[in-house]
Amino acid sequence: MGSLLKRSLIFIGIMVAGLAFYAVRFNMIAESFDETAIPYLNKAIPKLASWQYDELEPLLSPQAREIFKTDEGRAGYQRLTKLGRLSKIEKPQYQSDTADHTEALGDIRLISYTIPADFDTGPAIIKIKLASTDEAYYIHQFGIHSEIFAEAQ
Numbered sequence: 001m002g003s004l005l006k007r008s009l010i011f012i013g014i015m016v017a018g019l020a021f022y023a024v025r026f027n028m029i030a031e032s033f034d035e036t037a038i039p040y041l042n043k044a045i046p047k048l049a050s051w052q053y054d055e056l057e058p059l060l061s062p063q064a065r066e067i068f069k070t071d072e073g074r075a076g077y078q079r080l081t082k083l084g085r086l087s088k089i090e091k092p093q094y095q096s097d098t099a100d101h102t103e104a105l106g107d108i109r110l111i112s113y114t115i116p117a118d119f120d121t122g123p124a125i126i127k128i129k130l131a132s133t134d135e136a137y138y139i140h141q142f143g144i145h146s147e148i149f150a151e152a153q
Helices: 003-048 053-059 062-068 071-083 147-152
Strands: 086-089 093-102 106-119 122-132 137-146
Touching (some): 003 053, 003 086, 003 106, 003 137, 053 062, 053 071, 053 137, 062 137, 071 137, 106 137, 122 147, 137 147
Antiparallel strands (some): 086 106, 122 137
């Protein structure tokens, strides 16, 4: 077997092993958060999509609450009412997590999920970032992507 072929096969083997390791590690991390984050999201998303700030506020991180205290934050949330009533959410899909520190919560994990959902106006994707402390989850950031907003522009 030629030297170049041997090196190529070793390189390909290392790449495959690296990808397999990454996939296994990613799944282990996702599963560790899924046990607690998915039940939280299943309860929190209907409250978020109620379009009633009083239901959403207790779920927000202190930083997110500060954003909603502004006129721009409240107006952005009210624009989401164009979606109508939430009819269904699918299983949240883990995307990533990072360590962070905030004044109000201290050391936290920011955990990102995407959640396919159906509203009166059609399908949408909810992208949400949770702040996780040792005691609780908080909605730190969220956005909803739907064709209804693309059509309005």
